[in-house]
Structures are given as C-alpha cells and as structure tokens.
Amino acid sequence: MENHSESHIVPYKTYLYILAALIALTVISVAASNIEFGGFTVFVALLLASIKSSLVLIYFMHLKFDNKILQILVPLIFLLVGLVLFITFLDYNFR
Amino acid sequence: MDTSIIVEDEHRDDEGSKLGMWLFIFTELLLFAGLFIVYGVYRYLNPEAFHLAAQQLSVSVGTINTIILLISSATIAMASSSIRLKNKKLTLILLISTLVMALIFMVNKYFEWSGKIHHGFFPSSDTLHTLGNGDTLFFGLYFFMTGLHALHILVGVVLITIVVVRVSKNTLTDENPVLLDNSGLYWHLVDLIWIFLFPLFYLLT
Numbered sequence: 353m354e355n356h357s358e359s360h361i362v363p364y365k366t367y368l369y370i371l372a373a374l375i376a377l378t379v380i381s382v383a384a385s386n387i388e389f390g391g392f393t394v395f396v397a398l399l400l401a402s403i404k405s406s407l408v409l410i411y412f413m414h415l416k417f418d419n420k421i422l423q424i425l426v427p428l429i430f431l432l433v434g435l436v437l438f439i440t441f442l443d444y445n446f447r
Numbered sequence: 448m449d450t451s452i453i454v455e456d457e458h459r460d461d462e463g464s465k466l467g468m469w470l471f472i473f474t475e476l477l478l479f480a481g482l483f484i485v486y487g488v489y490r491y492l493n494p495e496a497f498h499l500a501a502q503q504l505s506v507s508v509g510t511i512n513t514i515i516l517l518i519s520s521a522t523i524a525m526a527s528s529s530i531r532l533k534n535k536k537l538t539l540i541l542l543i544s545t546l547v548m549a550l551i552f553m554v555n556k557y558f559e560w561s562g563k564i565h566h567g568f569f570p571s572s573d574t575l576h577t578l579g580n581g582d583t584l585f586f587g588l589y590f591f592m593t594g595l596h597a598l599h600i601l602v603g604v605v606l607i608t609i610v611v612v613r614v615s616k617n618t619l620t621d622e623n624p625v626l627l628d629n630s631g632l633y634w635h636l637v638d639l640i641w642i643f644l645f646p647l648f649y650l651l652t
Contacts, residue, residue: 361528361531361532362524362527362528363528364525364528364529367521367524367525367528368521370521371517371518371520371521374517374521375514375517378510378513378514378517378645379510381646381650382506382510382650385506385646385650385651385652393651394651397646397647397650397651398646400646401642401643401645401646404642405639405642405643408520408635408638408639408642409635409639411524412520412521412524412631412635412638413631413632413635414527414628414632418465419462421466422466422469425469425473426469429473429476429477430476432477433476433477433480433483436480436484437480437483437484437487440484440487440488441487441488441491444488444491444492
C-alpha cells in the first residue's frame with residue numbers, strides 16, 4: 353500500500369510570485385488607508401485582506417492541489433463566519 | 448516465494464493527518480472569528496473612540512511585521528517543496544529563515560508592547576480609565592488578540608524547531624514530509640490571522 357500521497361510539488365517560483373503579490377497588496381492596503389473612502393474604508397480594507405488570505409489559502413496552504421473535500425470545507429467555514437457576522441450586525445442594527 | 452526479506456510496513460495515513468490538521472485549523476479560525484466579531488460590534492458601538500485609539504498604533508511597525516510574516520510563510524511553503532526535491536540543505540536554510548523571521552516579529556512585538564505600556568496604554572491602566580470605555584475596549588482587544596496571536600507564533604516556533612531537528616537527523620525526509628507540511632499549514636494560519644489583525648487594528652484609523 354502506498355503510504356505517502358503523491359502530492360504535487362509546487363515550484364519555488366510560484367511561491368515567490370505569490371509572495372510578491374502579497375507584499376504588493378500590503379503596500380496597496382497601507383496606501384488605501386490614507387485615502388478617505390468614507391463609509392467604504394472598512395470595506396476596502398477587508399476586501400484587500402480577503403484577497404490576501406485567499407492567496408495564502410489557495411497557494412501557500414495548497415488548497416489548489418488538495419482533495420475536493422477540503423476545497424469545499426474551507427470556503428464553508430468562511431461562509432459560516434460571514435453568516436454569523438451578518439446576523440450579529442442585523443441584531444445590533446435593528447435593536 | 449522468497450520469505451527471507453520481511454518488509455515492515457509502518458502504518459501511516461498522511462491524508463488523515465492533513466485532514467486532522469485542517470480540522471484543528473477550523474477550530475482556530477472560529478476562535479479568532481469570535482474575537483473579530485467582538486471587535487466588529489464594539490467598533491460599531493464606539494466608532495469615535497476606536498478611530499482615535501487606532502491612531503496610537505504605529506502603521507510602519509505593523510507593515511514591517513506583516514511583510515516579515517508573509518516572507519516567513521513563503522519560506523516554509525518552499526521548504527515543503529524542497530524536502531520533496533530531496534534538497535536537505537535548502538530545506539534547513541528555509542526552515543531556519545522562517546524561525547529567524549518569527550523571532551524578529553516577536554522582538555518588534557516586544558518593543559511595540561513595551562512602548563504602549565510605557566505610555567500608559569495597558570488593560571486597567573489609569574490613562575485608559577480617564578479616556579473612557581471605547582479606548583479601554585480597543586486596547587483590551589488589541590492586547591488580547593495580538594497577544595493570543597503572539598502565543599501562536601511561539602507555538603509555531605517550537606513546532607518548526609522540532610521539524611528542523613528531525614530534518615537534520617534525517618528522520619524527516621521526502622518519504623514522510625507530513626509533519627513539515629502540517630507545521631507549514633499551522634504557520635500559514637498564523638499568517639492568515641495577522642492578515643486580518645493588521646488592517647483592523649493598525650490601518651482603520
């Protein structure tokens with residue numbers, strides 16, 4: 353029986369590209385925090401953080417090359433968190 | 448049939464180990480998600496105080512720490528590739544760079560925290576009592592959430608140190624890289640949490 357899974361070896365270059373993208377997004381989010389978006393400031397900051405975390409999840413955490421069950425479970429966890437956040441704010445908004 | 452060679456097949460389930468690690472990561476994500484919701488609600492209820500209190504934090508220190516963590520995440524991810532390519536030396540270099548980056552992060556955190564404490568911003572300090580509830584909540588959450596995150600960094604340092612020792616002793620090779628992979632997953636989780644902590648505490652002023 354084969355013990356170790358035949359996992360895909362990601363080339364170093366891919367990681368370096370993702371790292372460059374992540375650092376660029378960090379710089380963009382710092383720059384964006386100095387611009388006044390009014391009510392959208394929080395939205396812009398969270399949007400950029402979400403793009404960064406997606407890159408980490410998909411490439412660094414290997415989800416792109418993992419089995420289907422993880423590819424379904426991980427987004428579900430974030431959906432759950434989003435849903436709880438949404439319901440909490442509904443409650444606080446209409447109290 | 449040749450029975451002179453006894454093949455010892457150690458039972459291992461790498462897929463299972465990885466799934467177990469992911470389930471643990473889910474519980475960690477939910478733990479921090481709960482704290483983020485607490486932060487969100489209190490920010491919503493005290494917008495002015497959170498806005499002013501966040502200006503006390505240094506954006507440059509936060510940015511430097513973000514970039515340090517991102518690089519350390521990339522190096523441990525590359526270590527997962529290099530161990531499979533049977534490059535032991537590069538694996539060790541990458542893992543030790545990750546450790547060094549983690550230590551630099553902690554040193555920055557130490558100076559940041561001691562600066563805040565020096566200026567009187569720490570839970571139940573007199574300065575915060577005079578400032579009111581919003582600031583008390585902001586700095587309470589700041590110390591608790593970045594503190595819990597720093598605790599995770601320390602656990603990661605211990606974990607990666609174990610991996611370094613095992614790689615150098617050749618007990619962790621391309622044949623059984625699952626411990627390295629799982630340590631990597633844990634380290635990426637630490638990075639993931641910081642990706643949200645950084646804008647929420649440092650940038651939204």
